[in-house]
Amino acid sequence: MIRFAFLAFVAMSLFNSIQTHSGDEILKKVDDNMFSETKIAESRMVIHGRRETRTVESKSWQRGTNESYTEFLAPARERGTKMLKLKDMLWEYSPSTDRTIMISGHLLRQSVMGSDLSYEDMMDDPHLPNMYSASIVSDDTLRGRECWVLDLKAKKGDIAYDHRRLWVDKIRFVPLKENLYAKSGKLLKTVDINEVMNVQGHWLAKSVLYKDVLKEGEGTEFYIDTVTLDVKIPDYLLSKAALRR
Amino acid sequence: MIRFLLKGLFRDRSRSLFPFLTVLVGVVLTVFLHAWLTGVISSLIQSTADFSTGHVRVMTRAYAKEADQVPNDLALLGIDTLIAELKHDYPDLLWTPRIKFGGLLDIPDEHHETRAQAPVSGLGVDLLSKQSPEWGILNIQNAIVRGRTPRNHGDIVIGDKLAMKLKIEPGDTATLISSTMYGSMSITNFVVVGTVRFGIVAMDKGTMLADVSDIQKALDMQHGAGEILGFFKDNLYHEGRANAVTAEFNNHTAAASEATQAKEASFLPVMGTLRTESGLSDYLDLVDVFSEVIIGVFLFAMSIVLWNAGLTGGLRRYGEIGLRLAVGENKTHVYLSLLTESLMIGTIGSAAGTAVGLALAYYLQVKGFDIGSIMKDSTMMLPNVVRAQVTPFTAVIGFFPGLLATFLGTAISGVGIYKRQTSELFKELET
Numbered sequence: 001m002i003r004f005a006f007l008a009f010v011a012m013s014l015f016n017s018i019q020t021h022s023g024d025e026i027l028k029k030v031d032d033n034m035f036s037e038t039k040i041a042e043s044r045m046v047i048h049g050r051r052e053t054r055t056v057e058s059k060s061w062q063r064g065t066n067e068s069y070t071e072f073l074a075p076a077r078e079r080g081t082k083m084l085k086l087k088d089m090l091w092e093y094s095p096s097t098d099r100t101i102m103i104s105g106h107l108l109r110q111s112v113m114g115s116d117l118s119y120e121d122m123m124d125d126p127h128l129p130n131m132y133s134a135s136i137v138s139d140d141t142l143r144g145r146e147c148w149v150l151d152l153k154a155k156k157g158d159i160a161y162d163h164r165r166l167w168v169d170k171i172r173f174v175p176l177k178e179n180l181y182a183k184s185g186k187l188l189k190t191v192d193i194n195e196v197m198n199v200q201g202h203w204l205a206k207s208v209l210y211k212d213v214l215k216e217g218e219g220t221e222f223y224i225d226t227v228t229l230d231v232k233i234p235d236y237l238l239s240k241a242a243l244r245r
Numbered sequence: 246m247i248r249f250l251l252k253g254l255f256r257d258r259s260r261s262l263f264p265f266l267t268v269l270v271g272v273v274l275t276v277f278l279h280a281w282l283t284g285v286i287s288s289l290i291q292s293t294a295d296f297s298t299g300h301v302r303v304m305t306r307a308y309a310k311e312a313d314q315v316p317n318d319l320a321l322l323g324i325d326t327l328i329a330e331l332k333h334d335y336p337d338l339l340w341t342p343r344i345k346f347g348g349l350l351d352i353p354d355e356h357h358e359t360r361a362q363a364p365v366s367g368l369g370v371d372l373l374s375k376q377s378p379e380w381g382i383l384n385i386q387n388a389i390v391r392g393r394t395p396r397n398h399g400d401i402v403i404g405d406k407l408a409m410k411l412k413i414e415p416g417d418t419a420t421l422i423s424s425t426m427y428g429s430m431s432i433t434n435f436v437v438v439g440t441v442r443f444g445i446v447a448m449d450k451g452t453m454l455a456d457v458s459d460i461q462k463a464l465d466m467q468h469g470a471g472e473i474l475g476f477f478k479d480n481l482y483h484e485g486r487a488n489a490v491t492a493e494f495n496n497h498t499a500a501a502s503e504a505t506q507a508k509e510a511s512f513l514p515v516m517g518t519l520r521t522e523s524g525l526s527d528y529l530d531l532v533d534v535f536s537e538v539i540i541g542v543f544l545f546a547m548s549i550v551l552w553n554a555g556l557t558g559g560l561r562r563y564g565e566i567g568l569r570l571a572v573g574e575n576k577t578h579v580y581l582s583l584l585t586e587s588l589m590i591g592t593i594g595s596a597a598g599t600a601v602g603l604a605l606a607y608y609l610q611v612k613g614f615d616i617g618s619i620m621k622d623s624t625m626m627l628p629n630v631v632r633a634q635v636t637p638f639t640a641v642i643g644f645f646p647g648l649l650a651t652f653l654g655t656a657i658s659g660v661g662i663y664k665r666q667t668s669e670l671f672k673e674l675e676t
Contacts, residue, residue, distance in 0.1 A: 049427060050307070050318060051512070077465060078429065094432035099357055099420050101432060107349070107422070114428025 023134030023150050026168055031129050033173040033203055036229040038063045043225060047115045048218035056113045065126050067238045078113060082243050083122075090123060093243035100243050115220040116189065116212040120160045128152065131159055134166075142177055143194075146170045161188065172196065174203040187213055200229045264551055264587070265594045268651055271547045272598025272643035273605070277633070278539055279642045280606030284634035286532055290482060290519065292445055292628060295382050296368075298522040299474025300482050301338065301491055303331070307511040308471060312522070315345045315471060317426045321514060322469045331473065335490050338477055339378040342470035344369035344460045348423030348431075350403065350453060352411050361411045365403070367421070367453040369460030369470075373398070382476060385441065385454070391415055392439030398459055404452040405440040415439050421453070425465035433463035444628045473514075487518040540646055547647070551587075551654025570665060580659050587655035588648065595647030602643055609633035 039062040047054045056078060060070040070083040080095035090103040103110075108120040125131050132152035140147045152164040163185070167177040178191040195207035204227065211219035236242055294300055304312060307319040321327060324342050331340045346367045354360040371377040372385075372395045380386065385394055390405040392415025401419070413419065417437050425431045435455065442449055461467055475490070477483055494516040502510040520526045569579055613630035 047427075052427075054427060092430060092432070097420055097432050097434045099351070099353060099432055099434070101351060101420075101422055102359065107430075110424060110430060111428045113430075114425070 023136045023148075023152075024129065026136070026148055026150060026173070027129050027132070027134040027152070027166075029173040030166075030168055030175060031127055035065070035127070036200075036202060038231055038233050039227060039229055040231060040233070041224055041227040044223045045113065045115050045117075046221040046223070047113065048220065049114060050216050054114065056115070061233050061237055063233050063238060068122075069237050069242060072113070084238070084240060084243055085122060086238065086240075088123065090119060091240065091243060098244065100240065111212075115222075116210040116215060116217075117220065117222075118160075118212075124160055128164075128166075131155060132164065137165070140167060142167050145172075145176060147176060169196075169203070172203040174205070189213060197224070197227075199227050202229060261586075261590050264590045264651055264654070265597075267547060267550050268591055268594025268647045269598040269601070271543050271650065272595050272647040273602040275540060275543050275643035275646060276599055276602025276639055277605050279536060280602070280633040280635050280639045281609065282532060282536060283636060283639065284610065284632045286529065287634050288628050288631055289525065290523075290529075293523045293525060294476070294482060294519050295384075296443070296445065296448055298517075298519050299341075299472075300477050300519050301475040301487050301516055302519075302522045303327070303473040303475070303494075303514050303516045304471065305512045306515045309515050309517065315347065317344065317346060317424075317464055317466060317469075317471050318428065319512070320344070320426055320466055320469045320471045321473065322466075322512075324468055324470045324473060327514060328473060331475065334494075335475065337486070338475040338490070339382075340473055340475050341371050341378055341382070342369075342457050343472045343474055344457055344464065344466070344470050345472070346423055346460060346464060348421050350407070350411065350451075351420040351422055352413055353418065353420060361413075363407060363411055363451060365407065365421070365451045365453040366448075367423075367455065367460070369455050369457040372454070372456040373458065378476065382480070383443075383454075388441040388443050390440045390442050392437070395438055395454070395456060398456065399434070399436055400438045401435040401453055401455040401459075402439040402441045403437055403454070404449045405442045406449060407451050407453075408437065408440040413437055421463060423464060425463075426469065427465060429465070431463050431465065433459075435459070444630060446629060475516075482519050484518070484520065487520075491516045491518050540642065543646055543650075547650035548653040548657070551651050552657045553654075566662060567665065570662075570667060576662050576665070580662050583655050583659045583662075584652065587651045591648040591651030594651065595644040598647055599640060599644050603635060603640060606633040606635050606639060610635055 040060070041062075042059045043057070045056045045058075047056065054075065056072060057074040058070050058072045060068055062068040066085070066087045068083075068085045072078040072081040072083075082093040082095075084091045084093070090108070091100050092103055093100045101107075103119050108123060109118055111118055112122065128134075132154055134150045134152050137149045137151050140149050147167040147169055150166040150168060152166055154162045161180040162183040163181040165179040165181075166175050168175050174193070174196050175191075176193050176196075178193075179187055180189040180191070182188050190209075190211045190213060192209040192211075193205040193207070194209060195205075196203050197206040198204075204224065205222075206224050208222040209219050210222060303321070305319050305321055308316055308321070311319070328340050328342065331338070344367075346369065348365055348367065349362050350365045351359050352361040370379045370383065372379060385402070389402070391408070392402070395402060403413075403419070408414075411419075415438055419435050419437050421431070421433045421435060423431045423433075441452070441454065443452070455463075457470065461469060477486070494514075498513050498515060502513050520529065566579055570576065610633045613632040615630050
């Protein structure tokens with residue numbers, strides 16, 4: 001009996017070991033943790049430029065991963081600017097000109113409000129398992145949390161970051177740090193999740209520091225001030241008509 | 246004696262025609278090439294100064310390091326005070342702010358959706374203030390092809406080719422999509438009131454000209470400008486004075502930077518001259534060397550040709566020179582008479598060559614030569630129609646080398662006279 005229990009324990013340990021050591025499985029769990037059907041969030045971006053620091057406030061409505069609507073609330077110059085993402089299309093509405101401009105081509109590489117985020121970053125499919133295959137590189141401890149360090153390799157060639165390195169909290173399945181690389185292996189951006197919060201059973205980032213390493217400056221701090229998950233978002237809000245309302 | 250020699254030269258054309266033609270062709274080429282090079286370089290300098298760097302240019306130190314990328318986030322701020330100081334300290338220059346920017350010009354349809362779009366390379370210049378020197382510098386009035394010049398805020402003019410590509414007419418609305426100095430997307434409506442053609446490929450491809458205050462507003466850079474340009478009032482580049490002004494200004498700001506933190510110091514103004522700012526420094530030095538090389542090669546080649554002609558002439562005149570020596574003429578006298586003849590041929594050939602060269606150069610100065618098709622992908626500030634430029638120096642640049650080449654050629658070939666033995670002259674003459 002003892003012998004059987006021992007064998008069962010070894011078998012379970014091995015099974016667990018295989019389970020926890022699959023990078024793709026960890027990535028799937030991260031995805032499950034982070035995504036909800038809908039999300040409404042109010043956020044602030046504190047952008048540390050080479051000359052001064054600006055704060056940009058916005059409210060966004062997100063349904064699934066393909067539809068989102070963002071309205072900028074501050075500063076005064078940006079107030080009323082709206083952004084709409086529908087599948088692989090992105091539009092920006094400027095209230096001062098009453099123009100809706102489709103963001104495509106090289107405009108996608110432009111910074112969002114002068115931050116360290118580009119429009120291209122917003123267009124990436126946030127479901128990482130769809131885009132990357134993952135493998136575990138090592139274990140690490142970050143801000144007192146045990147983490148897996150995952151190497152993510154793009155499954156397709158036409159995405160912004162060919163390769164990512166992701167530090168994932170072993171208990172909460174929330175990323176705590178991410179390095180984004182070009183195909184050449186050059187580090188392009190770093191993302192540090194400095195604070196997380198639990199919202200309706202999901203562990204989400206609350207305070208993030210984005211840094212475009214090719215830009216001078218101290219990066220962009222991103223704060224989620226309020227977030228509500230799984231609430232109904234009216235269809236009209238996720239349409240081009242909403243931009244000029 | 247001179248009349249005697251001249252008569253000899255005119256009557257015996259085999260003695261004078263070939264050296265004369267050689268000198269003529271050489272001098273024509275030298276004069277023409279010099280005028281052409283001077284014209285091309287002057288056009289390049291003038292266009293670069295007018296459209297790009299001014300005679301001197303003030304920027305922040307950080308902007309200056311990346312000036313090719315037009316980093317408006319590093320622009321000068323508080324330019325009104327700075328321009329007032331520059332006007333006070335250097336009243337011999339005209340000071341004017343400029344903002345260079347890039348972006349997309351988007352043409353809306355009746356539903357405010359994009360109908361057409363093209364990249365633009367824009368210039369914000371002072372168009373609306375009464376004392377603006379830009380009208381004269383950029384010659385905007387003469388560059389208008391259709392419509393009118395900007396008179397009100399929100400007016401812009403764009404390249405005529407660009408307008409045709411976007412299918413817009415004067416009076417149409419165009420939206421500039423660019424980036425503010427803080428990196429946000431900037432979307433601003435303008436009214437295209439006219440189209441322009443500056444005759445410079447790099448400018449005409451996708452140019453957009455707007456008042457600097459409109460661009461300050463569009464790019465969120467109130468009281469800011471990427472650059473402040475200084476132009477000498479006669480619109481000629483005076484390198485010595487430009488260097489002096491630049492050194493004085495930079496010494497003054499260097500003293501201020503010692504009392505400033507590193508980050509703030511990088512936003513202190515710094516001045517550069519046309520030569521350093523345009524990136525033309527090495528090019529202009531190369532052209533100077535090239536001009537000297539042309540003259541050197543011409544002198545060398547002509548001397549060789551004329552030496553050879555002298556030797557041939559010497560052989561042909563072997564009997565004549567032998568007879569002159571036989572009847573008692575001094576070798577030095579014969580040698581000097583040949584040199585005098587060469588100086589005469591050189592003078593006449595050089596004068597004729599200079600006249601023909603100047604005439605050709607002047608023709609090209611008036612008519613110009615259209616190199617637009619060659620320059621279609623160029624980013625150089627060179628006009629499509631390049632002209633030669635006749636200067637006082639052009640008139641003398643070929644003359645003296647022409648004279649010297651004939652003289653040297655004869656001097657070398659004539660040395661053979663001293664090798665003739667008087668005792669053997671009659672024997673030579675008998676055969």
